[in-house]
Amino acid sequence: MSAIEYDIKSGDAGGPHGEDQTRPSDIEHLRPLPRISVHAFCESEAMQRVMEKCSQDRRMAKVNMRVNAGGISAAANMFASVPTPNLIILETAAEPAALLAELAPLAEVCDPSTKVVLIGRYNDIGLYRDLIRNGISEYMVMPVSMADTLAAISTIFVDPEAEPLGRSIAFIGAKGGVGSSTIAHNCAFGISNLFSTETILADLDLPYGTANIDFDQDPTQGMAEAVFSPDRLDEMFLDRLLAKCSEHLSLLAAPSMLDRAYDFHGDAFLPVLEILQRTAPVTVLDVPHMWSEWTRTVLAGADEVVITASPDLANLRNTKNMLDALKKLRPNDRPPHLILNQVGMPKRPEISTSDFCEPLETDPVAIVTFDPQLFGNAANSGRMISEIDAKSPTAETFSQLAHIVTGRASVKKPKKGGLGKVLGLLGRK
Structure with a gap:
């Protein structure tokens, strides 16, 4: 899914004041997530609220999720001394030209098996392709809802060939x-x-x-x-x-x-x-x-x-x-x-x-x-x-x-x- 496609589908995720407008019907098709560890790094209060709402969802019952304040640099500092989790979710306001350079310190300390989801401000197809080529699992454009976040995690960790759950x-x-x-x-x-x-x-x-x-x-x-x-x-x-x-x-x-x-x-x-x-x-x-x-x-x-x-x-x-x-x-x-x-x-x-x-x-x-x-x-x-x-x-x-x-x-x-x-x-x- 390209950044442009994503923006068309979820550009109205936020309400008039940035509230998450996720409805039960938006996420009822998603399977429960496996036992994984997730660290989210949020630069804005709105994104922090979305991540906290995700952590409370029943589909995340097996997930060990931690929501942190800060962006890419905060993640790089933390994981310089501790192992990286299965998934890192990063919010960033960095411009496209500077984004890959800003990710470099994190890449040096990130375990090869760790997946990374990036949430940015710029709807740029060229940036999306560069990020995917450099190992980013998904790039999403703000505003992002709880449904978007759960769907992105599910895409990475749930087998698409798995039989549907009753x-x-x-x-x-x-x-x-x-x-x-x-x-x-x-x-x-x-x-x-x-x-x-x-x-x-x-x-x-x-x-x-x-x-x-x-x-x-x-x-x-x-x-x-x-x-x-x-x-x-x-x-x-x-x-x-x-x-x-x-x-x-x-x-x-x-x-x-x-x-x-x-x-x-x-x-x-x-x-x-x-x-x-x-x-x-x-x-x-x-x-x-x-x-x-x-x-x-x-x-x-x-x-x-x-x-x-x-x-x-x-x-x-x-x-x-x-x-x-x-x-x-x-x-x-x-x-x-x-x-x-x-x-x-x-x-x-x-x-x-x-x-x-x-x-x-x-x-x-x-x-x-x-x-x-x-x-x-x-x-x-x-x-x-x-x-x-x-x-x-x-x-x-x-x-x-x-x-x-x-x-x-x-x-x-x-x-x-x-x-x-x-x-x-x-x-x-």
């Missing part, structure tokens, strides 16, 4: 018993059937998971063998652990046994999730209602997050806390989808949909009404809602949800009403 969709309940697992299972079934897409449902609730019951399966192996044997884990081993639920849906079941304690460190599930994403176009993650280091890591790394809640005060509080926490964990991704479940339960006082959603500043992508007969029949027979009654409104809701979470349909925002009475309720002691 999307991961994590479902979690705002409170225990709100039906998050049931919704995850029906959504996985819907995705596999509606789009004839190979889908894997991974039940991460090892002691109490219900996916095996909901699909009338009794596999002898599953998630426990995968997570407790990371050294054996590959595509062939995973394939032996999967149970077939339908033509396009496979299940990585939880043991649902209490013969051991299920205590995990923060990265315990990452090897399993990486294999799953290389195995199928869509992975649905049934995440238990808990807030631990490993559930935070799973939610932070998922492509989409779906929160299921019932319309009461505890669910509202928990949903608000989860949305705030996930915004910090996933600052550059779309906010989680919200599903309101068990709406209209007889004799139960409920918060109206408008009053529930107003303080959250989000609208539900689906509202599932309370229907114990339909859901009870499905659960007791080991079948999905669309298999029990394909023409029911609930089955249609799950069909729409499958379109939304896979990005095949946009969310239609319902009209909001009410006065946000719940804000007052949340403030009460």
Whole structure:
């Protein structure tokens, strides 16, 4: 890509005051970066903010990134006494005629395997060609966005011949018993059937998971063998652990046994999730209602997050806390989808949909009404809602949800009403 081509594509990266205008859709196609070290040297505060934003992105979870003040000379001084990292990103205001001479001291101390990305002020095709000939991996013209930076790093360190990664969709309940697992299972079934897409449902609730019951399966192996044997884990081993639920849906079941304690460190599930994403176009993650280091890591790394809640005060509080926490964990991704479940339960006082959603500043992508007969029949027979009654409104809701979470349909925002009475309720002691 030439400097001129780059400028045409990303010249509007900065906003009216130089803010980074990266949208989630600009970077959702990028793969997670491998375990590399990166040093960025920034001469301007705007570039420093872009680099800090990059370092917080979930695709950089394995990257050891350090953001430094200063330009090329600061980098040369630092690396005169310490080894160079895998990648150096340099911002410079040097003019084209002086740039190669300014890079010379750094070239003397730079390891031959270290890659260098240069960010300059001049859109000059001759300069670009000279820099590439002299070993610079990429030259970009200011203003540069976070999306431009991540794309440049990805181009250097991610194999272009690698198979595309499947999307991961994590479902979690705002409170225990709100039906998050049931919704995850029906959504996985819907995705596999509606789009004839190979889908894997991974039940991460090892002691109490219900996916095996909901699909009338009794596999002898599953998630426990995968997570407790990371050294054996590959595509062939995973394939032996999967149970077939339908033509396009496979299940990585939880043991649902209490013969051991299920205590995990923060990265315990990452090897399993990486294999799953290389195995199928869509992975649905049934995440238990808990807030631990490993559930935070799973939610932070998922492509989409779906929160299921019932319309009461505890669910509202928990949903608000989860949305705030996930915004910090996933600052550059779309906010989680919200599903309101068990709406209209007889004799139960409920918060109206408008009053529930107003303080959250989000609208539900689906509202599932309370229907114990339909859901009870499905659960007791080991079948999905669309298999029990394909023409029911609930089955249609799950069909729409499958379109939304896979990005095949946009969310239609319902009209909001009410006065946000719940804000007052949340403030009460």
